[in-house]
Amino acid sequence: MFSFLKKQEILTDNNLYSPIQGEFLDLEKVNDPVFSEKAMGDGFAIQPSGDELVVSPVAGEVTMVAGTKHAIGIHMPNGLDILLHLGLDTVNMSDSPFNINIKVGSVVSAGQGLGTMNLEKINSAGFDTTVMVIITNMNILKTLTTNDDRYQAGEKVGEVIVN
Incomplete structure (x- = not known):
């Protein structure tokens, strides 16, 4: 009767998906020591090409959206916390290149559109x-496996197994 009051159920999915169209990049090759030295954690990167659509890399609940929209936190049903970080040092851009359409508390499916990032604006401003x-x-985290390939937004990149 009051189904709109029920919290949306999140399907358990231990797969990781590409958040944007582009080429897989090992974290060790990212041009920022915070990520390449895995100071924040392990994962993968995508070097975008073409489409500017940003999708959720996992199913879960949005726990954080940075005021500048360059970073989004998502809590997976298996307990993992995921940080989706859009670009390097883009937090320092005076004119935000991001149009993010979700908010804290939103339940997202893997591959669901979150918004866009203006790649041309980021490149023109000299950012990565x-x-x-x-x-x-x-x-x-028990194991993380990823596959080096070229991906469309929402295509499976890897899988996680938790303890």
Whole structure:
């Protein structure tokens, strides 16, 4: 009767998906030591090409959207916390290149559109467009597997197994 009052159920999915169209990049090759040295956690990166659509790399609940829209946190049903980070140092851009359409508390499906990032605006301002998917609570991660390939937004990149 009051189904609109029920919290939306999140389907458990241990897969990781590409958040944007582009080429897989090992974190070690990201041009920022915070990510390449895995100071924030492990994961993968995508070097965007073409389409500017940003999708959720996992199913879960949105726990954080940075005021500048360059970073989004998502909590997966398996307990993992994911940070989706759009570009390098893009937090310092005076004119935001991001149009993000979700908010904290939103339940998202893997591959669901979150918004867009203006790649041309980021490149023109001299910033790096690399998109990172980071597992921030590594203590519960048992294994992470990824596949080096070229991806469309929403295509499966890898899988996680928790302790």
